[in-house]
Amino acid sequence: MSDPSSRGPVLRTPFHARTTASQVLEGIDLTDRHAVVTGGSSGIGAETVRALATAGAAVTVATRRPELAAPLIKELSTVPQAGPVQAVELDLADMSSVASFVQQWHGPLDMLVGNAGIMALPSLCLNDQGWELQLATNFLGHFALATGLHQALREAGEARIVMVSSGAHRKTPFDFADPNFERRPYDPWSAYGQSKTANVLFTCGARRWADDGIIANSVNPGFIITNLQRHLSDEALRAAGVTKVDGELVVPAHFKSPAQGASTSVLLAASPLVRGVTGLYFEDNQEAQIVRGDADQTSGVAAHALNRDSADRLWDLAESALPQAGYTRQ
Numbered sequence: 001m002s003d004p005s006s007r008g009p010v011l012r013t014p015f016h017a018r019t020t021a022s023q024v025l026e027g028i029d030l031t032d033r034h035a036v037v038t039g040g041s042s043g044i045g046a047e048t049v050r051a052l053a054t055a056g057a058a059v060t061v062a063t064r065r066p067e068l069a070a071p072l073i074k075e076l077s078t079v080p081q082a083g084p085v086q087a088v089e090l091d092l093a094d095m096s097s098v099a100s101f102v103q104q105w106h107g108p109l110d111m112l113v114g115n116a117g118i119m120a121l122p123s124l125c126l127n128d129q130g131w132e133l134q135l136a137t138n139f140l141g142h143f144a145l146a147t148g149l150h151q152a153l154r155e156a157g158e159a160r161i162v163m164v165s166s167g168a169h170r171k172t173p174f175d176f177a178d179p180n181f182e183r184r185p186y187d188p189w190s191a192y193g194q195s196k197t198a199n200v201l202f203t204c205g206a207r208r209w210a211d212d213g214i215i216a217n218s219v220n221p222g223f224i225i226t227n228l229q230r231h232l233s234d235e236a237l238r239a240a241g242v243t244k245v246d247g248e249l250v251v252p253a254h255f256k257s258p259a260q261g262a263s264t265s266v267l268l269a270a271s272p273l274v275r276g277v278t279g280l281y282f283e284d285n286q287e288a289q290i291v292r293g294d295a296d297q298t299s300g301v302a303a304h305a306l307n308r309d310s311a312d313r314l315w316d317l318a319e320s321a322l323p324q325a326g327y328t329r330q
């Protein structure tokens with residue numbers, strides 16, 4: 001398996017920003033393969049579920065509210081070649097919920113798509129263990145889920161983890177001195193960006209699982225109008241160009257549809273084009289260039305998110321948080 005430090009030119013695929021998830025999976029048969037998609041009942045996650053299941057995979061939608069996945073499950077049950085889809089309750093901010101999900105899982109797991117996320121909460125919120133809520137949901141919960149399901153991933157023989165990060169990671173290195181904003185003023189975008197840097201660092205740290213046949217890569221899906229923007233003020237939505245002065249929704253030209261936003265996730269989860277690569281960050285279906293992490297960059301992956309020392313340090317931090325959080329392995 002290759003890793004970023006030993007790689008030559010970046011990995012290229014024939015796909016692009018406008019390719020949809022189903023186009024990426026055209027001709028790929030995922031029958032008898034098992035996938036878990038967190039946050040799979042809405043937005044990019046729902047399109048990820050739709051594409052994987054339509055290609056034949058058995059998909060578990062891991063969601064806080066399983067009833068929200070009912071229409072998607074019903075729709076997919078009418079698609080002749082689609083694999084079975086079920087919804088199982090999972091609250092990533094609650095480590096006992098993660099432990100319960102892990103305990104209910106039986107058999108091998110081929111694909112784990114860590115897609116669920118929350119963005120830019122206006123004020124500082126903590127989970128029960130005192131972790132800032134975006135960091136707890138977007139990173140720690142997924143870390144607990146992946147480590148809890150490690151054995152199931154190993155049993156698959158060749159398994160893939162996909163972490164849905166964001167371009168917002170570029171401005172925000174992980175703050176090891178104060179990850180939960182105890183000593184610095186809370187900032188919604190720093191908190192979101194830090195959690196998304198943590199997503200990339202996790203895939204970098206997961207290189208330790210390469211000998212178990214498990215690869216892990218991260219993705220920036222691009223800009224897509226979804227429920228994710230629900231915490232943004234009217235002013236912030238107008239500034240981002242997604243609403244007019246009267247509040248009417250506009251989709252800016254550079255925004256993608258959810259099906260386009262899900263394409264890089266399914267590329268990493270299931271395409272033979274990326275077989276065996278681990279610890280890489282993709283956007284628009286291509287491996288991203290490594291860039292300086294600052295406000296001027298509009299694409300690429302920041303070097304701070306691929307730093308192996310930071311990845312290992314974060315892994316240790318998360319691992320030490322789990323027992324305190326009441327998280328127990330099967």
Ligand SMILES: NC(=O)c1ccc[n+]([C@@H]2O[C@H](COP(=O)([O-])OP(=O)(O)OC[C@H]3O[C@@H](n4cnc5c(N)ncnc54)[C@H](OP(=O)(O)O)[C@@H]3O)[C@@H](O)[C@H]2O)c1
Pocket residue numbers: 038039040041042043044045062063064065068090091092093094114115116117118119137164165166167220221222223224225226227228229
């Ligand atoms: N949309 C974009 O422009 C964009 C850009 C860059 C990155 N992303 C990333 O893409 C991913 C998917 O976002 P989206 O745009 O599709 O937004 P979305 O429609 O809001 O989907 C996010 C999903 O995460 C779930 N979730 C939130 N908190 C959870 C928790 N504690 N436990 C379990 N599930 C939880 C939500 O479930 P509920 O329905 O229960 O809230 C929802 O299903 C996120 O990681 C996001 O950061 C999105």
